[in-house]
Amino acid sequence: MLAERTISVDRVSVSARDTDWDGVRLHVVTGKGGTGKTTVSAALALALAAGGRKVLLVEVEGRQGIAQLFDCPPLPYEERKVAVAPGGGDVYALAIDTEEALLEYLEMFYNLRRAGKALTRFGVIDFVTTIAPGLRDVILTGKTGEAVRRKRKDGSPVYDAVVMDAPPTGRITRFLNVNTEVSGLARVGPIRNHADTVMKVIRSPETAVHFVTLLEEMPVQETLDGIAHLTEAGLPVGGVFVNMARPPALPKSYLAAAGKGKLDLDEITVGVKAAGLENHAAEIARALAAEAADHAQRAELQAREKKRLSRVKQPRYELPLLADGMDLAGLYDLAEALNDQGVA
Amino acid sequence: MSKKPPVLDVDALIDDPRTRIIVCCGSGGVGKTTTAAAVGLRAAERGRDVVVLTVDPARRLAQSMGLSELDNSPRRIDGVGADENGENGGELHAMMLDMKRTFDEIVEAHSDPDRAKQILANPFYQSLSSSFSGTQEYMAMEKLGQLHRSGAWDLIVVDTPPSRNALDFLDAPERMGRFLDGRFIKILLAPAKVGGRFGVKVLSAGFGVFTGVITKVLGGHLLRDVQTFVAAFDTMFGGFRERAEKTYQLLQTPGTAFLVVASPEPDALREASYFVERLATERMPLAGLVVNRVHRSGITTLSAARSMAAAETLNERGEHPLAASLLRLHADHMQVTTREDRLREHFSSAHPNVPVATVPAQAEDVHDLEGLRRVGMDLSENKAAGAA
Incomplete structure (x- = not known):
C-alpha cells in the first residue's frame, strides 16, 4: 500500500518554485x-x-x-x-x-x-x-x-x-x-x-x-x-x-527563574491545589519545579549549541x-x- | 502494566573475577563508548585492573579521562580512586584503536623485514589498511585478541566500531575466512605458482576469462598491485585467520559478557533486538541491555492526561499561570516517558529474559571522570531500585 495524505499545499507547485536548493538534483x-x-x-x-x-x-x-x-x-x-x-x-x-x-x-x-x-x-x-x-x-x-x-x-x-x-x-x-x-x-x-x-x-x-x-x-x-x-x-x-x-515550552521569565532555582514553590503549590490536585500538592509542586529546572538547563544548552551552529554560513532548518x-x-x-x- | 524484565546487575558483573571481557555493542549514537568507559571506570574503582579499548575517534572521551588524546597503546588514567572506604582501587587504562598502526604492526611482527617493507609500500595494502570498509572490524578483533593474549589485563572493556550495522564486527572473521579460502586468492597466487600447489589444469578453464575480466574492469595496474600484495602476504594469511577464529571463540566463552546498548528510540531498540537474537544464534553470552538517555519524572503518578486537564482548568479560570505552565510542561514530559516505556516494554515482551538497566538522560554530555562515575552509579542503581 502506498502512503498518501491529501492536503492542499498551495505554495508548492511545480511551476512557481522558489526554494533554497533550486537546481540541486x-x-x-x-x-x-x-x-x-x-x-x-x-x-x-x-x-x-x-x-x-x-x-x-x-x-x-x-x-x-x-x-x-x-x-x-x-x-x-x-x-x-x-x-x-x-x-x-x-x-x-x-x-x-x-x-x-x-x-x-x-x-x-x-x-x-x-x-x-x-x-x-x-x-x-x-x-x-x-x-x-x-x-x-x-x-x-x-x-x-x-x-x-x-x-x-x-x-x-x-x-x-x-x-x-x-x-x-x-x-x-x-x-x-x-x-x-x-x-x-x-x-x-x-x-x-x-x-x-x-x-x-x-x-x-x-x-x-x-x-x-x-x-x-x-x-x-x-x-x-x-x-x-x-x-x-x-x-x-x-x-x-x-x-x-x-523549543522552550515555558515563557522566558519562568525559564530564567527555573534555571536559577528561584521558582515560587508556594505559588506553584497553591496553583496545583486550585487545579484540583489536592493530594500531595507540595510534593507535586517540588517535582514540577525540578522538571522546570531541568528543562531550563536544557534550553540553555540548546541555545549555546545553536549559537555554535550559527558560526557556519549554511542555511539552517528546524524539524520539531x-x-x-x-x-x-x-x-x-x-x-x-x-x-x-x-x-x- | 506488563511484567517487568529482570534487572541487569552491573556491579555483580564487573565484580565477578570470571568476567574478563565486556563488549559494548549497539547502533550508532546510542552512547556505546560512554557506557564502555563508565563501566571500565566503575570496575577499576571496585578493584579490577581494566583496559578500555575504544574505536571511537571522538577526542572528548579521551579528554573526559584527562588525556589530551588516546592512541594505539594503553594509557594509564589518573585520578581513578578506590571505593568510598579507600580500598580495592584498581587501575584504569584506555586506548583507541588505530587500525592502520595495528595492521602495520601485525605485518612487521609476522614477516621478515624485507617482505614487511614490500607489503607496507604496496599501494593496495596502503589503501586496504586505512580504509573504513571492513578493516576496522578485523583490527578491533585483532587488538582484542592481542590484549587478551598479553594476560596483562584483569578486565578488557571494548566498544564496537560505528559500522553501518552493529553486527558487522561479528561477521568480520567469517568474511575474512571466506575471502582467504576463496578461489580468488588462489587464482591471484596462481601465476606465481604455475605447476605448483594449484595445478594449471584446475585453473586453466576459468583463468583466462577471469584475468581478462579483472583486467578489463579493474585495470591491469590494480590487478598487479593486488597480486604482489597477495603474494607477499601469502604466508601471513593462515595466522590471520587462526587468530580471528580464536578471538571469535573467545567471545563465546563464559568469561565474555556482551552489553547491548540502545537509546529509547525505535531504531536503536530494533537494532538491539537483532543483536540479542544474533548473539543467541552465535552462542555468545549476553549480560543484558543498557538503555541510555531515558527520561524520568519525579511524579509518575500524575499522568499526561491528568496534568493537561489540570493545566486547562487553571487556564480557563485565568488563575495561577505559573502552575499551569509547569503542569503543561509535565504533561509533555510524561508523554515522552510513556512513549519510552512503551518502547522498552516492546523489547522486553520479545525478549523477556534479557536483563535491562536504564541510565537517565543528562542535560549535558559527559566531560570528566566525575561524569563517567555518575553514569556508572546510575547503571548500578538499577539493581537497588529493582530490589526496592
Whole structure:
C-alpha cells in the first residue's frame, strides 16, 4: 500500500518554485549516528516531491530504514514507489545492494553479466564488496549518480531529484571523495574513469551535502567538523537540519527563574491545589519545579549549541520533535515543515 | 502494566573475577563508548585492573579521562580512586584503536623485514589498511585478541566500531575466512605458482576469462598491485585467520559478557533486538541491555492526561499561570516517558529474559571522570531500585 495524505499545499507547485536548493538534483544527507538521518532524508524526499515531482530516495547502508519508515516490506534492489507527496508527486525508494549493483555495472558497461556470475563463484564479488577499500563506495555512489543522470527519451531527467541517505558524518568525506579513495588503487583504467564520472556529479552545483544534527554538543561538533572537512575536500556543503528540536515550552521569565532555582514553590503549590490536585500538592509542586529546572538547563544548552551552529554560513532548518514518536503521519508533518521553511 | 524484565546487575558483573571481557555493542549514537568507559571506570574503582579499548575517534572521551588524546597503546588514567572506604582501587587504562598502526604492526611482527617493507609500500595494502570498509572490524578483533593474549589485563572493556550495522564486527572473521579460502586468492597466487600447489589444469578453464575480466574492469595496474600484495602476504594469511577464529571463540566463552546498548528510540531498540537474537544464534553470552538517555519524572503518578486537564482548568479560570505552565510542561514530559516505556516494554515482551538497566538522560554530555562515575552509579542503581 502506498502512503498518501491529501492536503492542499498551495505554495508548492511545480511551476512557481522558489526554494533554497533550486537546481540541486542530488541531495546527500549525512549526520552523526542517532540524529535521524534516515527520517530527514525521507521527509526531504517527500518535500521535494510535493506538487507533482518525481523523487528517488536511496539507501546505501543496507539497514532497510526506509522500508520501516514508510511501513512497507523490505525493499528489494529495485526502484519502487513508496509514497505519494502532498499535492501529487511520487517518492520512489531504492535500497542499493552492493553485489547486485556491481553485477549490474558489469553488465551495463561491459556486457559481462555472465562473467559477473563467474566472479561471484570465484569470490571476487565478496572481495570487491567487503574487502577491497573504496570499490564498494564507488559502486554505491556510482549507482546513485546513474539515477541522477538517467534521462527519458525526450532528454528530460527521469528523476527531478535524488535524495541519498548517506553514511554518517565520520565517513562522509571519504565516501564521497571516491576519486581520492581509488587513486592509490587505480590511476588509470575503467574504475578510474567511472570514479571520475561519479566525481563530476558530486562536485557539481547539482549536488548538496546536508547535515542532520541535534542541538547537543557531540552532534553539533561533528557537524562543524564535517562541514570543515567537506569544504576542504572541495565538496558542496548544503544545509544544516536541526532535528528533534524542542523549543522552550515555558515563557522566558519562568525559564530564567527555573534555571536559577528561584521558582515560587508556594505559588506553584497553591496553583496545583486550585487545579484540583489536592493530594500531595507540595510534593507535586517540588517535582514540577525540578522538571522546570531541568528543562531550563536544557534550553540553555540548546541555545549555546545553536549559537555554535550559527558560526557556519549554511542555511539552517528546524524539524520539531514529535512527541508521539516517528510514524508515517509524522513524516508528512516534517515534510510540510521543510516546505514551509523553503527547503523544497 | 506488563511484567517487568529482570534487572541487569552491573556491579555483580564487573565484580565477578570470571568476567574478563565486556563488549559494548549497539547502533550508532546510542552512547556505546560512554557506557564502555563508565563501566571500565566503575570496575577499576571496585578493584579490577581494566583496559578500555575504544574505536571511537571522538577526542572528548579521551579528554573526559584527562588525556589530551588516546592512541594505539594503553594509557594509564589518573585520578581513578578506590571505593568510598579507600580500598580495592584498581587501575584504569584506555586506548583507541588505530587500525592502520595495528595492521602495520601485525605485518612487521609476522614477516621478515624485507617482505614487511614490500607489503607496507604496496599501494593496495596502503589503501586496504586505512580504509573504513571492513578493516576496522578485523583490527578491533585483532587488538582484542592481542590484549587478551598479553594476560596483562584483569578486565578488557571494548566498544564496537560505528559500522553501518552493529553486527558487522561479528561477521568480520567469517568474511575474512571466506575471502582467504576463496578461489580468488588462489587464482591471484596462481601465476606465481604455475605447476605448483594449484595445478594449471584446475585453473586453466576459468583463468583466462577471469584475468581478462579483472583486467578489463579493474585495470591491469590494480590487478598487479593486488597480486604482489597477495603474494607477499601469502604466508601471513593462515595466522590471520587462526587468530580471528580464536578471538571469535573467545567471545563465546563464559568469561565474555556482551552489553547491548540502545537509546529509547525505535531504531536503536530494533537494532538491539537483532543483536540479542544474533548473539543467541552465535552462542555468545549476553549480560543484558543498557538503555541510555531515558527520561524520568519525579511524579509518575500524575499522568499526561491528568496534568493537561489540570493545566486547562487553571487556564480557563485565568488563575495561577505559573502552575499551569509547569503542569503543561509535565504533561509533555510524561508523554515522552510513556512513549519510552512503551518502547522498552516492546523489547522486553520479545525478549523477556534479557536483563535491562536504564541510565537517565543528562542535560549535558559527559566531560570528566566525575561524569563517567555518575553514569556508572546510575547503571548500578538499577539493581537497588529493582530490589526496592
